[in-house]
Amino acid sequence: MRSVLFLCHRLPWPPSKGDKIRSYHVLRRLAQHYRVYLGTFVDDPADWQHLAPVEALCAEVCVQPLTPWQTRRRALASLARGEALTVGVYRDRVMRRWVEGLLAERKVDMAVCYSSGVAPFVMAHPQLPRIMDFVDVDSDKWRQYAQAHRGLKRMIYQREAQRLAQFERTVAAQFDASVLVSESEAAFFRQLVPEAAGKIYGIPNGVDGGYWDPQLAHASPYRQGERAVVFVGAMDYRANVHAAQWFAREVWPSVLAQCPDARFYIVGSHPTAAVHALGEAAGITVTGRVEDVRPWLAHAHAVAAPLRIARGIQNKVLEALAMGKVILATPEAWEGIEDFEGRQGCVSDSPEVMATEALRWLDAPQIARVPEARAMVLSRFDWVRNLDTYEAVLSNAQAGAASVDVAGIDALEAHP
Structure with missing residues (x-):
């Protein structure tokens, strides 16, 4: 050998x-x-x-x-x-x-x-x-x-x-x-x-399709009646900190004004002081490290990937797509992923577009599943x-x- x-x-x-x-x-x-x-x-x-x-x-x-x-x-x-x-x-x-x-x-x-x-x-x-x-x-x-x-x-x-x-x-x-x-x-x-x-x-x-499987049962980590948008990542990483701040300040206030039951969850290990500070604003929760992020993804109405600084490909985006989720992504977060028919959400750096798309899915009577997203990931990754x-x-x-x-x-x- x-x-x-x-x-x-x-x-x-x-x-x-x-x-x-x-x-x-x-x-x-x-x-x-x-x-x-x-x-x-x-x-x-x-x-x-x-x-x-x-x-x-x-x-x-x-x-x-x-x-x-x-x-x-x-x-x-x-x-x-x-x-x-x-x-x-x-x-x-x-x-x-x-x-x-x-x-x-x-x-x-x-x-x-x-x-x-x-x-x-x-x-x-x-x-x-x-x-x-x-x-x-x-x-x-x-x-x-x-x-x-x-x-x-x-x-x-x-x-x-x-x-x-x-x-x-x-x-x-x-x-x-x-x-x-x-x-x-x-x-x-x-x-x-x-x-x-x-x-x-x-x-x-x-992507491990067996692990990131929307058919697996997970208890909801959210409060009853809450409509969640979640951003998942290591929260001591500069690009994630910057992304969380941008979404919380530029996008979320417009969403919350029109959907009082909405809540933005920032989920990930080692949140910096700057990330913790975001949790003091209305409609935002910073969880810190969680044992398993899949329940947070599975029961969210949409998954945010608001990176403004990025290179390569974002595993967090691929994993959310594998779970058949609606994605609110910036072009930087979508880098390296070819678009596909049936994608739901948006790929935009406009706070207005992202807020409008978030409200669309938060207003839906049920959490949407996007089987085309999972099929794309399993075929390409x-x-x-x-x-x-x-x-x-x-x-x-x-x-x-x-x-x-x-x-x-x-x-x-x-x-x-």
């Missing part, structure tokens, strides 16, 4: 948030066909309890803590060195020595890096087949953050966007293949790095099929054939 070094910026377990959903499924697939050496970080103390199932899948694991204090200290050091903060945060001597030891002993045949911050651990080893899963073009996300802020924050975010974009280009040029979470994200990255366009691939996530393509990219990189024509990924899948 061949061996792979899987370097991941965050423990790929459990599949509880966007980046961890993809890394969780990638790890499980790698473990089926490779001896896996996993190097990763824990930035949430609650994740330590999940280490045992990860270790059971791997030949060897190196896990390093990444505390807020370490993050700040390393970020400041990165400023002094003139490098991207994303790169500096993961500068870890223990991890570096572990990786160098594996490579010196020739224990691994290939490296897969998940998130650009961990790429430096194998940058000095061009003889090793290396695949970079960027997931999203993070540098552009920092550019969007800069546009949404002023003063010192804008300066820091602009700097990070520029430095990280330079680093992403370097990685894409040096590595054997680069993978992104959608074809539209890959196309965007090819424009930024035309010299590496032939080895950049868009491979979507999947299948984990098995998409991971088959992912593994084909890895196999071709090992064979030195990753630079095939990106226009024909079907041909790549057929490569022996």
Whole structure:
């Protein structure tokens, strides 16, 4: 059995948030066909309890803590060195020595890096087949953050966007293949790095249709007579915080004025002080972490995805669609998803349009089900099929054939 070094910026377990959903499924697939050496970080103390199932899948694991204090200290050091903060945060001597030891002993045949911050651990080893899963073009996300802020924050975010974009280009040029979470994200990255366009691939996530099944019975978490719009996500993530604030301030007052029984629920772990403050307004509830988000989705009249800052594809949108829900999405949240016949809700950045569409579904006598949405997700976002393509990219990189024509990924899948 061949061996792979899987370097991941965050423990790929459990599949509880966007980046961890993809890394969780990638790890499980790698473990089926490779001896896996996993190097990763824990930035949430609650994740330590999940280490045992990860270790059971791997030949060897190196896990390093990444505390807020370490993050700040390393970020400041990165400023002094003139490098991207994303790169500096993961500068870890223990991890570096572990990786160098594996490579010196020739224990691994290939490296897969998940998130650009961990790429430096194998940058000095061009003889090793290396695949970079960027997931999203993070540098552009920092550019969007800069546009949404002023003063010192804008300066820091602009700097990070520029430095990280330079680093992403370097990685894409040096590595054997680069993978992104959608074809539209890959196309965007090819424009930024035309010299590496032939080895950049868009491979979507999947959705577990059995788990996100509207036929499963869930008790309603809402009060009787309440008409709910719900927004689900990690509420310490900048883009989600920004989205919740925008919807609460720009959309919800118009809805509440015409539908007093309506309530906007912000559901997700680690809400910041800014998110908690939204719960003080009329008609808004901030729940914090919940054990299972499916009841909140199942019994909502509509699901909001009001992101104004986004890249790639939003798992929260795919999961809501798999449950046959009405979606109130911004164009940014809909990125990477082709429109389909039968979609219900709206894709708009207009507060007026979104409020009008919310009222339409809040006024409906029953909670709507959208079977076309579920059918679309099950047909286009299948984990098995998409991971088959992912593994084909890895196999071709090992064979030195990753630079095939990106226009024909079907041909790549057929490569022996």
